[in-house]
Amino acid sequence: MKRIVIIGATSAIAHAAARLWAGQGAALFLVGRNAERLDINAADLRVRGAASVVVHAMDATDDAAHAPMLAAAVEALGGIDVSLIAHGTLPNQRECETDSARLRAEIETNGVSVCLLAQLFANRFVVQGGGTLAVIGSVAGDRGRQSNYVYGAAKGMVARFLEGLRNRLARSGVQVLLVKPGFVDTPMTAEFDKKGLLWAQPEGVAAGILKAIDGGRDVVYLPWFWRYIMWIIRHIPERLFKRLSL
Numbered sequence: 001m002k003r004i005v006i007i008g009a010t011s012a013i014a015h016a017a018a019r020l021w022a023g024q025g026a027a028l029f030l031v032g033r034n035a036e037r038l039d040i041n042a043a044d045l046r047v048r049g050a051a052s053v054v055v056h057a058m059d060a061t062d063d064a065a066h067a068p069m070l071a072a073a074v075e076a077l078g079g080i081d082v083s084l085i086a087h088g089t090l091p092n093q094r095e096c097e098t099d100s101a102r103l104r105a106e107i108e109t110n111g112v113s114v115c116l117l118a119q120l121f122a123n124r125f126v127v128q129g130g131g132t133l134a135v136i137g138s139v140a141g142d143r144g145r146q147s148n149y150v151y152g153a154a155k156g157m158v159a160r161f162l163e164g165l166r167n168r169l170a171r172s173g174v175q176v177l178l179v180k181p182g183f184v185d186t187p188m189t190a191e192f193d194k195k196g197l198l199w200a201q202p203e204g205v206a207a208g209i210l211k212a213i214d215g216g217r218d219v220v221y222l223p224w225f226w227r228y229i230m231w232i233i234r235h236i237p238e239r240l241f242k243r244l245s246l
C-alpha cells in the first residue's frame with residue numbers, strides 16, 4: 001500500500017491523480033487551503049477505494065506551517081512513499097508588470113513555496129532511505145515569454161532547483177520527478193476560450209504522472225508531444241524570439 005502526500009490536493013490534476021491512487025488502495029494525506037473542498041475530495045476518494053484519507057488545511061505559502069504538516073503526515077501515514085506538490089496559480093501577467101506586491105506573491109506561490117516544500121520532503125526521504133518527490137512544473141518554465149514570464153520564471157526556478165536536488169540525491173535512492181504539462185483543461189485555465197488540439201484533460205495528465213513515478217523518470221512532458229514543441233521553442237535564436245508575439 002502506497003502512502004501518499006498531496007500538496008494542493010484540491011487541484012484538478014492532483015485530484016485526478018488521487019483518484020487513480022485511491023483505486024490502487026493507497027493511503028492518502030491531502031493538503032490544501034480550502035478545508036471544505038478537501039473534505040469533499042476525501043469523501044470521493046474513500047468511495048473509490050483509498051485505504052485511508054486524512055485532510056490537512058494549509059496555505060502552501062505559510063512557511064511556518066510546513067514542518068508541522070510534515071509531522072502530521074508522517075504520524076498519519078507512518079512514513080511517506082510519494083509526495084506530489086501540485087499547488088499553483090496562473091498569474092495575471094499584465095497586473096504583475098505594474099504591481100510589485102502581486103509579482104512577489106505569484107513568485108512566492110509558484111516558485112519559492114514549491115522549493116521549500118520540495119526540500120522538506122527530500123530531506124525526509126533521505127532520512128527514510130527512499131521515496132518519490134513529484135512536482136508539477138510547466139512547459140512555461142522552459143523559456144520566458146512576454147505573455148506569461150512571471151509564471152514561467154517561477155516554474156523555471158522550480159525546474160532548476162529540482163535539477164540540483166536530483167543531482168544531490170542521486171545516490172540516496174530518492175526519485176525527484178519534474179512534471180511539465182502543456183495546456184490542461186482545469187479551473188486554472190477556465191478563462192481560455194479556444195481549447196484546441198494541444199489541450200489535455202486532467203485525467204490523462206494524472207495517468208502520465210503515475211506512469212512517470214512508476215517508471216522512475218526524472219522529467220516528463222505531458223502529453224509527450226510537448227517535449228518536441230518546447231525543444232523547438234527553446235532553440236529559436238533570442239534575436240528572433242524577442243520579436244515574436246508569444
Ligand SMILES: NC(=O)c1ccc[n+]([C@@H]2O[C@H](COP(=O)([O-])OP(=O)(O)OC[C@H]3O[C@@H](n4cnc5c(N)ncnc54)[C@H](OP(=O)(O)O)[C@@H]3O)[C@@H](O)[C@H]2O)c1
Nearest residue numbers: 010011012013034059060086087088138181183184186188
Ligand atoms: N492547467 C494547466 O494548463 C497547467 C499547465 C501546466 C502546469 N499546470 C500546473 O498544474 C498544477 C495544478 O494545476 P491545475 O491545472 O490542476 O489547476 P487548479 O485546479 O486550479 O489547481 C490549482 C490548485 O492550487 C491550489 N493553490 C493555489 N495556491 C495555493 C496555496 N497558496 N496554498 C495551497 N494551495 C494553493 C488551489 O487551491 P484553491 O482551490 O484553494 O484555490 C488549487 O487547488 C499547478 O502547479 C499548475 O501550475 C497547470
